[in-house]
Amino acid sequence: MRKTCSSATCIAAVTSVLVLASSPTNAQDQAASPAVDWSFEIGAATEYVGKGLGKSDGDPSIFAGVQAARGGFYGKVWASSADLSQGSDAEIITTLGYRTRWAGNGLNIGVMNRDLPGTAAGIDSNYFEIQGDVTRRLGPVNTRLRVNYSPDGFAATEEAWWVELNGAVNLADATRISAAVANRAAENGADYNAWNLGVTHKVIENLALDVRWYDTDAHFRGDRYDGRLVAALTLSL
Numbered sequence: 001m002r003k004t005c006s007s008a009t010c011i012a013a014v015t016s017v018l019v020l021a022s023s024p025t026n027a028q029d030q031a032a033s034p035a036v037d038w039s040f041e042i043g044a045a046t047e048y049v050g051k052g053l054g055k056s057d058g059d060p061s062i063f064a065g066v067q068a069a070r071g072g073f074y075g076k077v078w079a080s081s082a083d084l085s086q087g088s089d090a091e092i093i094t095t096l097g098y099r100t101r102w103a104g105n106g107l108n109i110g111v112m113n114r115d116l117p118g119t120a121a122g123i124d125s126n127y128f129e130i131q132g133d134v135t136r137r138l139g140p141v142n143t144r145l146r147v148n149y150s151p152d153g154f155a156a157t158e159e160a161w162w163v164e165l166n167g168a169v170n171l172a173d174a175t176r177i178s179a180a181v182a183n184r185a186a187e188n189g190a191d192y193n194a195w196n197l198g199v200t201h202k203v204i205e206n207l208a209l210d211v212r213w214y215d216t217d218a219h220f221r222g223d224r225y226d227g228r229l230v231a232a233l234t235l236s237l
Contacts, residue, residue, distance in 0.1 A: 035070050035071075036068055036069070036070050037068070037069045037070070038066070038067070038068055038069075039066075039067045039069070039236065039237065040064075040065065040066050040067075040236070040237045041063075041064065041065045041234055041235065041236045041237070042062075042063070042064040042065075042234075042235050043062070043063055043064075043232060043233050043234035043235060044060060044061065044062050044063070044232070044233055045060065045061050045062075045063070045230055045231065045232035045233075046060055046229075046230050046231045046232070047059065047060065047061060047228060047230050048061035048063070048080050048081065048082055048091075049214050049228070049230055050091070051162055051182070051184060051194065052182060052184070052192075052194025052195070052196065052214055052215075052216050053194075053216070053224045053225060054214075054223065054224045054226070054228055055080075055082045055083070055084060055091065055224070056080075056081060056082050056083045057083035057084075058223070058228075059083060061080050061081045061082065062080070062081050063078065063079065063080035063081070064078070064079060065077060065078035065079070072098050072099045072100045073096075073097070073098050074095075074096075074097055074098070074099065075094075075095065075096050075097075076093075076094070076095045076097075077092070077093070077094050077095075078092070078093045078095075079091065079092045079093070082116065084116065084119075086116075086119050086120055086123050086125070086155060087118050087119050087120040087123075088116035088117065088118050088119045088125060089117060089118035090116065090117045090118060091114065091115070091116050092114070092115045092116075092117065093112055093113070093114055094112065094113045094115075095110045095111070095112045095113075096110060096111050097109060097110025097111070097131075098110070104136060105134050105135065105136050106133070106134070106135035106136070107132075107133070107134060107135075108132070108133040108135070109130075109131070109132045109133075110130075110131050110132075111128060111129075111130055111131075112128060112129045112130075112131055113126070113127075113128045114126070114127055114128070114129065114154070116154065123155050124152075124154065124155060124156075125154065125155075127150055127152055127153055127154060128150065128151075129148055129149065129150040130148070130149050130150075131146065131147070131148040131149075132146070132147050132148075133145070133146050140169050140170070141167050141168070141169055142167070142168045142169070143165070143166065143167050143168075144164075144165070144166040144167075145163075145164075145165055145166075146162070146163070146164040146165075146166070146182075147161070147162075147163050148161070148162040148163075148164075149161055149162075153186060153189060156188050156189070157186050157187070157188055157189035158186070158187040158188045158189070159186070159187045160184070160185065160186035160187065160189055161183075161184070161185045161186070162182060162183075162184050163182060163183050164180055164181070164182035164183075165180065165181055165182070166178060166179070166180040167179055167180075171199075174201055174202040175199065175200070175201045175202075176199070176200045176201075177197075177198070177199050177200075178197075178198060178199075178200065179195070179196065179197040179198075180195060180196050181193070181194075181195045182194045182195070190218065190221055190225075191218075192216045192217055192218035192221070192225065193216060193217045193218075194214070194215070194216045194217075195214075195215055195216075196212050196213060196214045196215070197212065197213050198210055198211055198212025198213060199211055199212075203233075206235060206236050206237060207233070207234070207235050207236075208233070208234050208236070209231065209232070209233050210230075210231070210232045210233075210234070211229070211230075211231045212229070212230050212231075212232075213227065213228070213229050213230075214227065214228050214230060215227035215228075
C-alpha cells in the first residue's frame with residue numbers, strides 16, 4: 001500500500017479542521033443552523049494504546065478529533081500518531097454512527113474505517129469495522145458492553161472480534177474510576193484477553209487527565225502485549 005501521510009501531517013490535518021470549525025465564520029454558520037452540534041478534542045498521551053495493546057512503541061503520542069452530530073446521527077474523524085512494526089506512523093479512524101435509547105439502555109452503532117499511513121508496501125493497511133455499544137446505569141455503576149467486528153483486519157488478520165465490558169463509578173464531581181475486561185479473537189491473528197483500570201480527573205473545565213494500567217494475558221507475544229501505565233491529557237471543546 002502507498003503511504004498517504006506522515007503522522008505529523010495527519011495530526012495537523014485534523015487539527016486544522018478543528019481550528020477552521022471553531023472560526024468566527026463557522027460559528028455564524030452554526031448559529032444559523034443550530035441542529036448540527038460540533039465537538040472537538042486534542043491531546044497527548046505517554047503512549048498510544050488500542051484494543052489493549054501498545055501502538056506507539058513505548059513513545060508518547062498526540063491525537064486530535066472532530067465530530068459533527070445531528071439528532072442521533074454523527075460523523076467523526078480521529079487521528080493519533082503511532083509506531084508499528086509494519087511501518088505505520090499514524091492511525092486515522094473515520095466513523096459514521098447513530099445513537100438512541102431503547103428500554104432504558106443507551107445504544108450506539110457505528111461503521112468505522114481505519115487507515116494506517118506509512119505502512120510498508122504490500123501490507124493491507126485500510127479496513128473497516130462495525131461496532132455496537134449498549135450502556136446502562138446499574139445503581140452507582142455506569143456499564144457498557146461493546147462488540148466490535150471486522151470481516152478483514154489489518155495486515156494478514158482476517159475476521160476479528162473484540163468484546164469488552166466496561167464499568168465506571170464517580171468518586172467525586174470531577175473524578176471517576178473505571179475498569180474494563182475484553183476478549184480478542186482473530187482469524188490468522190492474535191487471540192488474547194485484555195483489561196485496564198484507571199482514574200479520570202477533570203483538571204479544569206474541558207481538560208481531563210486519565211491515568212490507567214493496561215495489561216493482557218499474552219506477554220509471550222512481545223512488548224506490545226506487556227502491561228503498561230499510560231497517562232493521557234485531553235482538551236475537549
